[in-house]
Amino acid sequence: MADVNRGNRPLSPFMFGKYYRFQLTSISSMMVRITGNALIVAAILVVWWLLAAATSPEKFEFIDWLIRSWFGDLVMLGSVWALWYHLGGGLRHLIWDAGVWLDLKRSEMMGWAMFVGATVLTIVTVLVV
Known part of the structure; x- marks a missing residue:
């Protein structure tokens, strides 16, 4: 077995900050996963x-109030x-x-295009609808 010096190597959670610099491609990849999960929550709503x-009518009144509130508008915009x-x-x-x-x-x-494109298309969607 190889002699591995495990004492001097940082573990994965400690890579961020000192040893690892976030890149736009990694951030945009994480955001795709986050937005996918957020879309599941919105679909459930x-x-x-x-x-x-x-x-x-009573159950509908509550959820309709929730979706039409400022919080619901914010969730739907997101x-x-x-x-x-x-x-x-x-x-x-x-x-x-x-x-x-x-x-x-x-x-x-392409990472910048995703951020800018999503923002512009959201504004267009809000203005059209």
């Missing part, structure tokens, strides 16, 4: 609204942004799966 509409961002992440991975734009410059450009 919409299903709750639909089920309440089908069951009773959901629209998450939807556009997640779509951009999927398109980015399709491009990478084709073996195109794998260099660092274009990967970072």
Whole structure:
């Protein structure tokens, strides 16, 4: 067995900060996962609204009030942004799966395009709807 000096190597959680610098590609990859989970929560909220509409007026009144409140508006606005961002992440991975734009410059450009594109498309969606 190889002589491994485990005492001088940092463990994974301690890599951030001193040993590891976040990159735009890693942040955008994490954001795709986060937005995917956020979209699941938003979908559950919409299903709750639909089920309440089908069951009773009292249950529907509560969830409808929640969705129409400022908090519900904020959640739905974030959901629209998450939807556009997640779509951009999927398109980015399709491009990478084709073996195109794998260099660092274009990967970072696509990461910025995802953030900016999701924001612009969210504003357009809000203005149109």
